[in-house]
Amino acid sequence: MIQPEKKDIALKVENVSIAFGGLKAVDDLSFSIRRNEIYGLIGPNGAGKTTIFNCITQFYKADSGSVHFIHSNGKETNLMDLEVHNVIKEGIVRTFQNVELIRELSIIDNVLVGAHHVMHQPLLGQLFNRGKIRRDEEETRKKAEGILEFLDILHLKNFIAGSQPYGVQKKVEIARTLMSNPDLIILDEPAAGLNDTETKELADRIKKIKDVYNATILLVEHDMRLVMDICDHICAISFGEKIAEGTPKEIQSNPEVQKAYLGEEGELE
Numbered sequence: 001m002i003q004p005e006k007k008d009i010a011l012k013v014e015n016v017s018i019a020f021g022g023l024k025a026v027d028d029l030s031f032s033i034r035r036n037e038i039y040g041l042i043g044p045n046g047a048g049k050t051t052i053f054n055c056i057t058q059f060y061k062a063d064s065g066s067v068h069f070i071h072s073n074g075k076e077t078n079l080m081d082l083e084v085h086n087v088i089k090e091g092i093v094r095t096f097q098n099v100e101l102i103r104e105l106s107i108i109d110n111v112l113v114g115a116h117h118v119m120h121q122p123l124l125g126q127l128f129n130r131g132k133i134r135r136d137e138e139e140t141r142k143k144a145e146g147i148l149e150f151l152d153i154l155h156l157k158n159f160i161a162g163s164q165p166y167g168v169q170k171k172v173e174i175a176r177t178l179m180s181n182p183d184l185i186i187l188d189e190p191a192a193g194l195n196d197t198e199t200k201e202l203a204d205r206i207k208k209i210k211d212v213y214n215a216t217i218l219l220v221e222h223d224m225r226l227v228m229d230i231c232d233h234i235c236a237i238s239f240g241e242k243i244a245e246g247t248p249k250e251i252q253s254n255p256e257v258q259k260a261y262l263g264e265e266g267e268l269e
């Protein structure tokens with residue numbers, strides 16, 4: 001694979017390792033993601049995909065290695081220096097393997113939760129700037145509605161999130177990430193639980209998100225058709241180690257990858 005130039009890189013994972021007890025879940029893993037690309041992380045069950053996501057977002061602190069995020073203005077941040085709640089302020093957001101919405105709230109309110117850290121005002125500001133706060137809230141609501149429209153679920157905005165089909169809930173989760181103007185969106189198995197039609201629609205949306213929101217996207221996914229269809233580059237891991245990296249075509253024909261998947265349901269087609 002042609003290595004990207006430094007200025008084109010958005011995320012650089014270098015020699016990251018983490019062990020749980022005696023088990024090395026991620027072992028000296030390195031990869032770089034280009035700005036404004038869709039990058040896929042694949043591997044059999046238990047390969048360490050979610051663990052590396054957690055090491056990037058600082059939910060887990062890696063035992064060794066570094067994770068650098070490079071902003072479009074060239075500023076570089078070692079995410080390992082940050083606490084988990086500060087990672088979002090760098091423009092990095094994620095969705096979870098299992099949808100994590102506030103089930104009792106309406107769809108629009110769930111999306112508005114995604115603007116919380118942008119909206120935060122000190123108490124004195126809240127007392128003296130009521131007009132401005134109202135205008136900000138209106139603007140935020142309009143933005144949320146715009147995102148719901150982009151994802152074709154604006155007509156459902158007042159429905160309770162927990163009452164909606166899984167495909168809709170997944171879209172709401174994605175909508176929430178878009179509220180914070182992210183530079184890097186991390187999607188953990190976005191197609192899990194979706195049917196074929198929903199998966200195709202999701203693939204189309206993820207490509208559009210990349211273009212419309214000018215974001216870089218990192219995803220873990222077992223649905224190989226989705227991965228091969230939308231990813232610009234893919235990293236395949238097995239037992240926490242990188243076994244291959246390249247374009248979808250290169251990954252599909254890689255013998256090591258095929259061996260790792262032998263007997264797995266997710267065939268490389």
Ligand SMILES: Nc1ncnc2c1ncn2[C@@H]1O[C@H](COP(=O)(O)OP(=O)(O)OP(=O)(O)O)[C@@H](O)[C@H]1O
Pocket residue numbers: 020023025043044045046047048049050051052
């Ligand atoms: N908090 C933890 N404590 C102990 N072991 C863990 C922890 N998190 C992950 N592991 C172990 O690390 C290994 C990698 O798990 P991980 O969830 O990252 O795999 P994965 O590739 O995301 O799998 P899947 O595709 O099934 O979601 C597994 O053996 C898992 O049991």
